[in-house]
Amino acid sequence: MVGGNPYILVFYDIIIYMSNILWYLFKMKNIEPSYKILNPDNCVMCGMCLNHCPTYMISNNEAESPRGRISIIYGLNNAMLEPSKSALEHINSCTLCLACESVCPAKVDFYQLITAARDKYFKNQKIIFRIKSKLISLFLTNNIFKKIITFSISLLNQKFLKKFNKSIFKFMNYTQIQNSYITKTNKLDVQSSIGIFTGCASDIFEKNVATSCISLLKKNNISSEIINNIKCCGSLDYNSGRIKKGMLFNKAALKEFSNKKYKKIIGYASGCSTFINKNKEDIDYQDATSFILDTLNKKEDLNFKKTNKNICVHKPCTTKSAEIDFLGLLNILKLIPNLKIYTFDDDYCCGAGAQNILHNHENSKNIVKSKIDFINLNKIDLVLTFNIGCSLNFINSINLNEINKVQVIHPITFLNARIAI
Ligand code: SF4
Numbered sequence: 001m002v003g004g005n006p007y008i009l010v011f012y013d014i015i016i017y018m019s020n021i022l023w024y025l026f027k028m029k030n031i032e033p034s035y036k037i038l039n040p041d042n043c044v045m046c047g048m049c050l051n052h053c054p055t056y057m058i059s060n061n062e063a064e065s066p067r068g069r070i071s072i073i074y075g076l077n078n079a080m081l082e083p084s085k086s087a088l089e090h091i092n093s094c095t096l097c098l099a100c101e102s103v104c105p106a107k108v109d110f111y112q113l114i115t116a117a118r119d120k121y122f123k124n125q126k127i128i129f130r131i132k133s134k135l136i137s138l139f140l141t142n143n144i145f146k147k148i149i150t151f152s153i154s155l156l157n158q159k160f161l162k163k164f165n166k167s168i169f170k171f172m173n174y175t176q177i178q179n180s181y182i183t184k185t186n187k188l189d190v191q192s193s194i195g196i197f198t199g200c201a202s203d204i205f206e207k208n209v210a211t212s213c214i215s216l217l218k219k220n221n222i223s224s225e226i227i228n229n230i231k232c233c234g235s236l237d238y239n240s241g242r243i244k245k246g247m248l249f250n251k252a253a254l255k256e257f258s259n260k261k262y263k264k265i266i267g268y269a270s271g272c273s274t275f276i277n278k279n280k281e282d283i284d285y286q287d288a289t290s291f292i293l294d295t296l297n298k299k300e301d302l303n304f305k306k307t308n309k310n311i312c313v314h315k316p317c318t319t320k321s322a323e324i325d326f327l328g329l330l331n332i333l334k335l336i337p338n339l340k341i342y343t344f345d346d347d348y349c350c351g352a353g354a355q356n357i358l359h360n361h362e363n364s365k366n367i368v369k370s371k372i373d374f375i376n377l378n379k380i381d382l383v384l385t386f387n388i389g390c391s392l393n394f395i396n397s398i399n400l401n402e403i404n405k406v407q408v409i410h411p412i413t414f415l416n417a418r419i420a421i
C-alpha cells in the first residue's frame with residue numbers, strides 16, 4: 001500500500017512512467033510500420049488498453065484496438081491516410097465503451113477523439129452509413145415515426161404474426177412493448193414531483209420501465225410523471241458523428257429540464273444519463289436506477305416477494321459515468337428471498353454501444369457471444385440491464401440463439417414487480 005507518503009507516491013509514478021517507456025520501446029519493435037504513425041504527444045503506445053478493448057478481443061487486429069484507432073485518426077488528420085472505407089470502418093466499430101480510457105496511463109481522451117473523428121469524416125462515410133444514421137435519428141426522435149414504429153412492433157408481437165416476425169424481423173421479435181404509459185399519477189403538486197425522462201429509444205422499446213418507475217415511486221409516496229416533450233438527450237447523433245445535431249437536441253432537453261417544473265429529473269437509460277451528466281449545469285438530474293436505489297435504501301421495512309428465478313445482472317459500460325451504484329443494486333436484489341443472482345464473468349462491453357448494433361451488427365453479435373454462453377450455461381431466466389442499447393443487443397442475440405425463454409428487463413421493472421406494498 002503506497003497511500004499517504006508523497007515520496008513513495010512520486011517514486012511509484014516514476015516507476016510506472018519508466019515501465020511505460022520501456023514497454024513502448026519494446027512494442028515499437030514488434031508493431032507493423034503502419035501503426036507507428038500515432039500521435040506521440042498523447043498515446044505512449046504502451047498497449048495497456050489493448051486487452052480491455054472488446055473489438056480487439058474478438059478480432060486480434062491492431063487496427064481494431066484503441067492504439068490502432070489513435071494511429072488511424074492521427075494519420076487521417078495529418079493527411080497521411082485517406083478517409084477510405086476501411087480506415088473509417090475501424091473508427092465506426094468502436095463501441096465507445098471507454099474501457100481503454102479508464103486504464104490509459106497517458107489519459108487519452110478517447111471519447112473526444114472518436115466522436116470528433118466521426119464528426120469530421122462523416123461526409124466521407126459510405127452512403128448507407130450516412131442514410132442509416134440519419135434515419136435512426138429521424139425514426140427515434142420524430143413523434144409520428146415513433147408512433148408508427150411502436151404500432152408496428154406491437155403488431156408484429158401479436159401471437160398470429162409471431163411466426164412471420166420470427167423469420168423476418170428477428171430483432172423486433174420479443175421486444176417488450178407496452179401500448180400506453182400511465183402518464184400521470186394522482187398528482188400532489190407538480191413542483192414536488194419527479195419528472196421522468198424516457199430517452200428516445202427507451203420511449204419506444206421500454207415504455208414499461210417508465211410505468212414501473214411511476215408505480216415504484218408511488219409505492220414510496222413519491223409522485224412522478226413522464227416528461228412528454230423531449231425528443232432525445234442528443235447522444236444518439238453526437239456519438240455517431242453528428243455533433244451539431246446532437247448538441248441541438250441536448251440543449252433543448254437541458255432547457256426543458258431547467259424550467260424548474262419538477263423537483264428533480266430522472267432518466268432510466270444509463271447511456272442518456274451519461275451524456276446528460278457530461279453536459280448538465282445547475283440541473284437536478286439523476287439516473288432513475290440510482291434515484292430508486294437511494295429511495296429504497298432509506299426504507300427500513302423493505303419487503304420483497306420471493307422468486308426462484310436465476311437472474312444475471314449486467315453492468316453497462318455507462319454505469320460509472322451515469323453514477324449508478326452497481327454493488328448497491330446487487331445488495332438490494334439480495335433482499336429478494338430465493339432469488340439466485342449472477343453477474344457476467346467478464347467485464348467487456350456487450351458490443352451494442354454507439355450504434356454498433358445497427359452499423360456493425362456482426363461485431364455486436366460476436367462481442368456479446370461469451371455473455372450469451374454464460375446465460376445458457378447458468379440457465380438464466382432473466383437478464384437485468386439498465387441501458388437500452390445493451391437491452392436490445394441482448395434481446396437480439398437471445399432471439400438469434402433461440403433461447404427465447406430468457407427475458408431481458410430493466411432492474412426498475414424487476415424491483416417494482418417484486419416489491420411488496
Ligand atoms: S472505447 Fe471501447 S471499443 Fe472503443 S477503442 Fe476504447 S475499448 Fe475499444
Ligand code: SF4
Pocket residue numbers: 042043044045046047048049050066067070100103104105106107108
Ligand atoms: S491509448 Fe493509452 S493505454 Fe492505449 S496504448 Fe495509448 S497510452 Fe497506452
